[in-house]
Amino acid sequence: MQMKQIEVFHAVYSTGSVSNAAKFLHVSQPAVSKVLHRAEDQLGYLLFKRVKGKLVPTDEAHSLFAEVSQVYQQILSLQKKARNLKSGTAGHIRLSVMPALGLNVLPLSIARFLEDHPGVTFDIQTRHYDDMIRSLYEHEIDIGLAFNPDNHVGLARYEFGQGEFVCVHNPESFPKNPDRLGLEELEGKNIISIKDSGPLSDLLFQRILQEGVSTDSAITVQTYYIAKNLVGYGMGMAIVDQLTAQAEGPGKTSFKGFTPPITYAVTGLYAESRPLSNVCQNFLGYLKQVYEELVQPAK
Incomplete structure (x- = not known):
């Protein structure tokens, strides 16, 4: 049976008459x-008989309807999915995120997005920079959220914010309590x-090298959050x-x-060969708004 025939058969069987089916369709x-x-000509048997002025399904029609009904529901589901994908209200988003963005910005962005787009599902991974880039090239993820990423052949970018490095310290560390610090004050x-955490640590190292600042370091960690704690x-x-500086943690700290x-850029990366779906583009808009709300200016 052709698609149109399935649609008509389902409508006539469900509504009980040709006139009702015509109105429905x-x-x-x-x-x-x-x-x-x-x-009926193609099938080689009748689907309905007229009895006392009414259409009555044949035994063959009863047998077909169970299967046709399943197909019909699948068609409706497919049509709905296609409409939702076009409008960006349904779909699946695969994300890889740097740990700092996973503290507050990403959870709040997802919560707000799902309130407006309940048909969307997420797969979220926390990865270091090099693993994120590899995942983008291998199409394991749709978007990689990173700080100050390098330029990579075949990867496009959506910059949704700016941030800056800050010094997290004990409130008594600087008795004069300046609004901002010079790197030389960390000598x-x-x-x-x-x-090494990728381009972000490279940026900081270059700046410290330029300033000629020498610091002592007894502890080395892999994430900024551990350092902050x-x-x-x-x-x-x-x-x-x-x-990371804004996130809750033990003790009393200032930054x-x-x-x-x-400063550094906060960026979404994606493969040029796989343009972002409508739902992914919509989500990046939410992410940008939440980031702008949550990031506190450094003093």
Whole structure:
């Protein structure tokens, strides 16, 4: 049976008459009758008999309807899915995110997005920079959210925010309590070191090298959040991104920006060969709005 024949047969069987089926399908009665007769000719048997002026399904029609009904529902589901994909209200988003963005920005963005787009599903992975880039090239993810990413052949970018490095410290570390710090004020300080975390750590290292600042480092960690928490336990100072500095953690800490600021881009990366779906584009808009709301200016 052809698609149109399935649609007409389902409508006539469900509504009980050609006239009702025509109204349901928004077509003329002759059009319904023509499609129904053609289906019966192709099948080689009647689907309905007229008994006392009414259409009565044949045994063959009863047998077919169970299967046809399943197909019909699948067609409706497919049509709905196609409409939702066009409008960006349904779909699946595969994300890889740097840990700092997973603290508050990403969870709140997803929560707000799903309130407006309940038909969307997410697959979220926390990965370091190199693994994220590999996943994009191998099409394991749709979007990679990163700080200050390098330019990569075949990857496009959507910049949705700016951030800056800040120094997280004990409130008594700087008695004069300046609004901002010069990197030279960290000379000889016990700074918790961050193991290579990609372009962001490269940016910081280059700036420290340019300023000729020498610091002591007894502890090296892999994430800015661990470094920030170590500061809370009195283990020294740490230079981290703004989002990590704002996150809750042990102890009492403060954070200050630098003069001049050490800034970085907050960016979504995706493969040029696989343009973003409508639902992914919509989500990036939510992400941008939440980031702008949550990031606190460094003093």
